[in-house]
Ligand SMILES: NC(=O)C1=CN([C@@H]2O[C@H](COP(=O)(O)OP(=O)(O)OC[C@H]3O[C@@H](n4cnc5c(N)ncnc54)[C@H](OP(=O)(O)O)[C@@H]3O)[C@@H](O)[C@H]2O)C=CC1
């Protein structure tokens with residue numbers, strides 16, 4: 444009789460812990476935290492109080508602070524640390540993960556400096572492994588509370604995604620497949636920038652029409668850059684595109700949206716991030732996205748204003764005044 448698949452999740456933040464909880468309902472799951480106190484709390488109290496409050500974690504979930512033990516145990520490796528920490532985390536275990544173990548990214552940012560997507564960083568750190576991602580409109584706390592949601596496993600080889608789907612799925616967590624890894628990954632990355640713009644709009648007290656305009660034109664920017672980079676434009680109309688955009692721009696729990704709101708309240712970006720105490724990937728990713736927009740010659744006026752605010756060159760109110768100056772052309776064209 445074959446033994447069950449061992450899932451290992453690296454990173455015990457809000458989403459890493461939640462995904463580990465999903466997997467633990469289906470198969471043995473080990474969660475690595477760099478904090479021994481957090482690992483102990485998960486093992487003894489079945490809670491990760493810093494990130495998920497009092498929510499109870501499944502009994503089958505085990506945690507460790509030993510990354511070598513975790514890497515060696517993995518039949519499936521899930522990378523749940525923020526984008527800027529993927530390379531340093533995987534460099535510790537590059538010789539420890541068995542050949543052919545599939546690796547799934549949860550991250551929704553770009554690596555500063557290299558401009559690489561998480562799956563590209565993973566492929567460099569763990570060459571030869573099938574690499575993909577799990578993404579979609581997935582606010583961690585709602586899923587940890589058992590509310591219904593859907594996500595996408597994206598891998599180039601559809602057979603790998605088919606094998607991974609049931610490890611994370613449940614009666615309330617639907618897992619779809621998509622072979623457009625680039626499009627799915629960019630959707631998750633780019634919606635964070637629009638969510639900062641949406642939070643700024645809410646902080647400035649705009650109405651629902653303005654909010655809808657930011658979402659619709661933000662989606663147009665995401666799709667334009669994605670298509671220019673080689674993604675399938677249809678992907679942006681799906682869960683990892685417009686789906687994640689809506690969830691992140693509307694949810695009071697979204698960290699990127701909350702950063703935008705804090706900026707509109709007059710906080711500096713450093714103060715906004717400190718107030719949050721969790722990762723908001725859009726802050727670090729905004730300048731990198733603008734570099735890509737220039738390289739691929741794509742107009743991204745909303746992302747440009749967000750980048751200017753995050754860099755401290757513009758106030759949120761000025762950014763919104765700036766957006767009003769963009770001449771509206773054909774809806775399907777550039778700006
Ligand atoms: N939260 C959500 O709803 C969702 C998040 N995501 C994405 O998942 C990724 C992780 O986010 P999330 O779990 O929410 O983030 P959190 O801020 O909640 O947690 C980050 C985790 O990564 C660890 N970490 C941070 N820096 C390092 C480092 N340099 N080396 C090793 N570990 C590190 C933290 O450890 P410590 O606690 O010790 O600081 C913590 O365990 C992000 O890319 C995010 O965009 C995707 C979908 C949903």
Ligand SMILES: O=C(CO)COP(=O)(O)O
Pocket residue numbers: 551579580581582583635638687690691696697698699700722723724
């Ligand atoms: O990606 C997310 C939901 O799908 C979480 O968004 P935040 O990182 O803004 O909280």
